[in-house]
Amino acid sequence: MTAAQIFIQNLTDFLAAESAQTVVITDAAPLAGGASRDMWRIDATFDGTLNKLVVRRDLPTVMVESALTRADEFALMSAADGAGVNVARPRYLCADPSVLGGAFFVMDHVDGVAIGRKVVQMPELADARAALPAHMALQLARIHAIDPTPFAFLPRPSIGSTPAYDAIQQTRATLDALAVQNPIFEFCLRWAEQHAPLPNALTFCHGDFRIGNLIIDARGLAAVADWEFAHVGDPDEELGYLCMRDWRFGVGRLRLGGIAHREPFLQAYESTSGRVVSRASVDFWEFLGNVRWGVVCLSQADRHLSGRDPSVELASLGRRSVEMGYEALRMIEAMGV
Secondary structure, eight states: OOHHHHHHHHHHHHHHHHHTSOEEEEEEEEOSOOSSEEEEEEEEEETTEEEEEEEEEEOSSOSOTTOOOHHHHHHHHHHHHHTTOOOOOEEEEEOOHHHHSSOEEEEEOOOSBOOHHHHHHOGGGHHHHHHHHHHHHHHHHHHHTSOOTTOTTSOOOOTTOOHHHHHHHHHHHHHHHHTOOOHHHHHHHHHHHHHOOOOOOOEEEOSOOSTTSEEEETTEEEEEOOOTTOEEEOHHHHHHHTTOGGGGTTOTTOTBTTTBOHHHHHHHHHHHHOOOOOHHHHHHHHHHHHHHHHHHHHHHHHHHHTTSSOOHHHHHHHHHHHHHHHHHHHHHHHHTO
16 A cells, blocks of 8 residues: 555544544545645545545654644644634544654634735735735634633743743744854844833733634635644734734735735724734834744754755745845834834
């Protein structure tokens, strides 16, 4: 049997055992993207009823060591579903790597487009783009309202520290581990230490809420995906992060993910969350997001260059670090502090 045939057979056996039904997989295909996890679209019949599913499986290496496990992500998506967040419904979890070569879970398939450049460019999504700022504000407010108390596994700021300071130190530690000497990022991290705003009250944070991790259909935001970087932190972190230039996919003039201007979104978020947002704080977190993502890009390239996880996609991400450094410096100048 080929590797693909073994994958399908093992997944069929797992689904049959979990559902106590007769399962036949009629189609299976990898999904685009997947720099952090391996994703497969699955058509499977359960006792003759067609189910469209997605398998989210661990890769041999990870983007960030602190990323949550599949079991953690499964639990968070279940909680988000119960909190009214638009999310693919989780179905089955398997922590045993011997089944498919890595821990995985199975969730419902949600129709729509997630690839960022398509979201910002496709003519047929024009109405969706108009509706997205309000949809994103509502979903993010609901995410920030989730009680993180039951989830002891969530990363959170160190005692006596702040989300910004911890983020700075973690980014510096990643640079040190890579043995990278980068004066731009070192300067930016020092600047961040000197200009970090006062923190907001801590909330549950999705950790990667942006165009590219949102499934968009003709009506707007259909589902929030990729929960593996969830943590307890400053909600302004997410408001700044989703405005980063790299998440605008070529439409740089529209600060909100290449789909709209930022201010109407922030006003909608304030209305739905009941929280007044400091624009200067959001600017800072957008700046720091560029620094952090630039360093992660270097780490991604190292996964390829080390031979641990050969991938043209991972190799190409290393080149993006220069763009992130430039954008961070540009933002320091624009903030004028």
